[in-house]
Amino acid sequence: MSDSTPGAGVTGASVAPARLKLCVVGAGAIGTALAVRLAAGGHEVSVLARGARQTFIATHGLTLRDGDRDLAFRPALADLSDLSAHDLVIVAVKAGALPALLPRLAPAMRPDALLMPAINGLPWWYGLGEPAPRAGRPLAAVDPDGSLLPLFAPERLIGCVVYSRVTMLGSGHVIVSGRQDLQLGAVGGAPPLAAIAAQFAEAGIAVRVEPDIRRAVWRKLIRNAATNVVTALTGATLEQLGHDAEAIRIVSDIAREVAGLAAHVGRAVDPEIDELITVLRGAGPFATSMLQDVRQGREPELGAIAQAPLELADLVGHPMPTLHAVAALLRLHVRAR
Template identity: 40%
Template structure:
């Protein structure tokens, strides 16, 4: 197991830590807005339209606390110097490129907090288990992420922020913001307490956990039973967990995920019926995967689906229902991409009277 370095135990925590939020989507925009509104020294790494919108108008967040607009420094280059904390907020498949882009801002004492869904690349890193160091191929096939930082620079994180970027720099969140933080080795630390305190001061409900991987699996139950299915049937959380017609399907997927979690050594205190009722009560929330599907973006199937199937195969746990839903999700995404390609090719096709179509060079 990666030994506890002296600086993690004894290094004084900075009174005003420098914070970078890398990625300005729903989660990143929410974190940057809440931290900035709380008076924290925060900078944002963003590209393209998001960078331009934040540079012009700041970040606008509408959540249960009201509406807030904050001006924050933003750039698509790593030009803000070494940071104390980097919140890495991207889809799992975009994480290697994001962390490489902000690498100049990550020093040997920078704390990196990946705010991602699904099975994280660090799952078998830093806990000293019998699979210590074993990669999760679905999320880190070449080992790029595992090689970037030693385990002691990472803080485990599970995010419950149901936010949506309505437009670049404009975020709406209709439910309370919650985050769970934990050291990869399960120990308590001053930095864990301090990060929890600064997030709490910013209006985010924080719980620290000595078993952060249990919390990863608890969220995976929700991710895997809702995200792919939402793409297949175009449903909200209220539909997926509240519709009687879907109960048998969702229950079967839940049972499969829980069996894999148990074989991986996780302890999950979850009553499925209570979980379904709570998830349905969140209302007409569109999952992040459904939002990505509708925007024509890549789907986070590797971390949320393929990684769980990989672990299921290691432990010989069958997941027939989950496999079927993932296959349907991929089929629908492929059809979407194929339709987009045909649309682009047909941009030179013009309709004429009589219903005929002429190709224009």
């Protein structure tokens, strides 16, 4: 077992081996797509799943429809008690699962292994290395008791922003619609991003290394907060949002509010409203991840996508009335169901 406190055990973390040994934690839509593509690219990939999904994978493996290709992969199943064989652990679960997962994950990893959380929203690690008043300050919406921030030294963390339209069918089969793009960046220190990006690219995953991963987080959060919360509340697909004038007004207002918060904390980002509307109108009948959760009776990912930015907005004194109102209505909607 390793000591995972900040500054401990990071020797060698800046050098990537010639071929990574990977573990993907979480075998939902995103995790399955990453695991199958990386395995098809020749990487040694194991998967950590739980409950019925673990049983399903042990029996049937993972299957992916990627454009006109059908890919299948029967991974080794990892054990949460020992992940010491892995160079890079990719966490592809909902942010709400992290407070229970990460304290068990950290001691199971090697002290020089890297962690890449492929999650939506404002991540628990955002305040690491940030200036006051955010420096080292946990966000209760994603780190309720503040226990996550000290688990990993910043240089062991790879910030990851995922752009992907993936859907898991009831059969467990995952369908990818369009390209899957990853944006990677250093949370702190100098992890071997170029080497990791090159290995991912060999597996057909489009990767870009970002000089400021926090700015990339805000660019994605603008779209997530503006669209996921509204689709989950209304039941509308992205395409339906894009063709409804009132919905566009609400989506645009939320996008501007989140962009304003990003600027307030020193990460100015253009909300690109016209481009967002174009994307919505061309998205087809795609259900966002939050809408998929509501449809299937699962708790939507409000914490990282809405509550965390609202919490930060209160901290720095930035009003966000539209997101606040729509998120409140969605919470009521979920409780009423």
